[in-house]
Amino acid sequence: MGDFRYNGKMYYNPVEFAMDRIGGTWKMPILWRLKDRVMRYSELQKDIPHISQKMLTTQLRELEDDGFVVRKVYAVVPPKTEYTITERGLRAIEVVKVIRNYGLELMDEMGINDK
Amino acid sequence: MGDFRYNGKMYYNPVEFAMDRIGGTWKMPILWRLKDRVMRYSELQKDIPHISQKMLTTQLRELEDDGFVVRKVYAVVPPKTEYTITERGLRAIEVVKVIRNYGLELMDEMGINDK
DNA sequence: CAGGATCCTGAACGATACTG
């Protein structure tokens, strides 16, 4: 497996590439919310604790650029924007589920319980 | 799912916790190397392109502290250290495999081929 | 309502030199 480039950035293995698409602090939480319903910007913000406006916006843009979500803007006042998960996003969810289950397993085994 | 704390750091979901254990740039590449054989420090360094001494050392320490690898030091001159993956590490490998396969799939679908 | 534009901090990561 050789090195490769995407969007001007170097990657050294497929794991790194995948994690740049759906990793970071916020992308999985966002995709997770969208997995079974369409949501507005403000709904996402209310639903995801601790996320800042900037992070919500930039992460949504990247997810959109990579084809994981679709952004639909309605020309109304006040503005209304809806985010919908795509087929590609739904397949990412399968990976998120695996990681999430593994996290729960690890937490259990390490004696961590939510406070 | 509430918030929780581990080693003085806050986590807001199990995914975040899992990725802090096996995520980052280097942990998966390291575990991947160790999945089917015991390796010495210098072997790992030769085998993992672009990794610095500092990163190799700190990531190995964290993996050890979290119980993913075992470090065995031989009291010889020159020094010899062997790293062995644990049962916990082997289960992490299953997750890495899923992410890796997903990365390959994504790359294929996005038209990326190693150069 | 759904953002854009700036400025800023801290943690992650890298480069280099040195050592038991």
Next chain:
DNA sequence: CAGTATCGTTCAGGATCCTG
């Protein structure tokens, strides 16, 4: 050989203010 120690850089993410 297998690290430590130190310094420097980069970048994810946060805080704040502004707007169509």
